Amino acid sequence: MSDTENWIKDQVTSNDVVLFMKGTKTFPQCGFSGQVVQILDYLGVDYHDVNVLESDDLRNGIKEFSNWPTIPQLYVKGEFVGGCDIIREMFQAGELQTHLNENGVEAKQSA
Secondary structure: OOHHHHHHHHHHHHOOEEEEEOEOOOOEOOHHHHHHHHHHHHOOOOOEEEEHHHOHHHHHHHHHHHOOOOOOEEEEOOEEEEOHHHHHHHHHHOHHHHHHHHOOOOOOOOO
């Protein structure tokens, strides 16, 4: 395992919810990352953000780690959940809130 892969694995396993994104949760650098931030913030989820723009190794490494070609990527309790489209669809169907709560992550239900 490379140093980058080890670092990613550590982030995913040591944080209940991790969002690998372009930019930060306070300053998203792409619309897709911004949408996932809005969803997580709306649900009141405490999450750790990782800015993949800080390193080419990280940006490419997370794609290899998950075997998923796009960013953002959301992990819950060490498990890859999906990218922007999947997260948005799960949120709209109420499945994201259920998934988070079932995994011991507090999330309010959407109105």
